[in-house]
Amino acid sequence: MSNTIRRTGLIVSLDTQDPAQARKWVQDVAPVSGIIKLGLEFTYAAGFQAVADVAGASPLFLDLKLHDIPNTVGAAVRSLSHLRPRMLTLHASGGRAMMEAARAACDEAFPQGQRPLLLGVTVLTSLDDQGLAETGVMDGARAQVRRLARLAVDSGMDGLVCSAHELNVLRDDLGSAPVIVTPGIRPAGAAKGDQKRVMTPAQARDAGADWIVVGRPITQAADPAAAAAAIMAELES
Numbered sequence: 001m002s003n004t005i006r007r008t009g010l011i012v013s014l015d016t017q018d019p020a021q022a023r024k025w026v027q028d029v030a031p032v033s034g035i036i037k038l039g040l041e042f043t044y045a046a047g048f049q050a051v052a053d054v055a056g057a058s059p060l061f062l063d064l065k066l067h068d069i070p071n072t073v074g075a076a077v078r079s080l081s082h083l084r085p086r087m088l089t090l091h092a093s094g095g096r097a098m099m100e101a102a103r104a105a106c107d108e109a110f111p112q113g114q115r116p117l118l119l120g121v122t123v124l125t126s127l128d129d130q131g132l133a134e135t136g137v138m139d140g141a142r143a144q145v146r147r148l149a150r151l152a153v154d155s156g157m158d159g160l161v162c163s164a165h166e167l168n169v170l171r172d173d174l175g176s177a178p179v180i181v182t183p184g185i186r187p188a189g190a191a192k193g194d195q196k197r198v199m200t201p202a203q204a205r206d207a208g209a210d211w212i213v214v215g216r217p218i219t220q221a222a223d224p225a226a227a228a229a230a231i232m233a234e235l236e237s
């Protein structure tokens with residue numbers, strides 16, 4: 001485990017189809033969350049202009065989890081460049097050539113110093129060992145996350161998406177350089193929903209997360225601003 005002292009930031013996932021709702025959440029969480037995350041639900045429903053409108057001046061985490069042949073993913077990255085995302089996700093299981101194509105497209109299509117951090121999604125936090133075995137991976141989430149994380153870093157990815165359960169082993173394997181983003185975060189007592197590999201905000205911080213991603217525990221709370229503030233207070237405690 002690295003001895004580096006890290007600060008863990010909060011990314012709020014704005015999963016809705018409604019731009020007005022997303023804008024309201026941005027207002028609610030802006031005081032505590034550094035980055036706005038918009039993903040498949042919002043983008044498919046509302047479109048890219050709405051993504052740009054909602055993000056406004058806030059740094060944008062575009063969680064589109066690209067996964068296709070290298071030529072298509074490279075072209076998709078170039079097509080997204082006008083949105084100037086700060087972070088962009090793709091599935092590491094798409095393989096080395098796909099990730100290298102994404103990285104090359106980033107280097108080509110974004111002005112120098114303005115390309116997004118490319119994050120390789122390892123094993124979705126909604127999968128446990130049993131669910132993963134049904135996809136043919138028989139040696140568990142931890143082993144698969146380690147394999148895909150190494151491949152992602154070797155293929156030019158800046159960071160990784162994994163559950164907080166794998167943070168310690170990834171820091172041991174890869175050191176402090178990769179940016180590690182952990183969804184599947186649940187404050188004590190919160191409903192897990194479809195998430196399987198979960199940890200609390202403080203546990204993820206202690207394990208070395210750079211960023212935690214929290215959606216429903218904030219957006220579905222009676223008072224999203226208070227829920228976000230409470231999670232931030234837990235991270236800073």
Ligand SMILES: O=c1ccn([C@@H]2O[C@H](COP(=O)(O)O)[C@@H](O)[C@H]2O)c(=O)[nH]1
Nearest residue numbers: 013039123124125183184213214215216
């Ligand atoms: O492995 C992953 C990768 C991405 N996500 C995304 O994070 C949020 C989590 O939302 P919650 O409501 O806090 O469960 C969501 O947008 C996912 O698409 C993930 O959960 N796991």
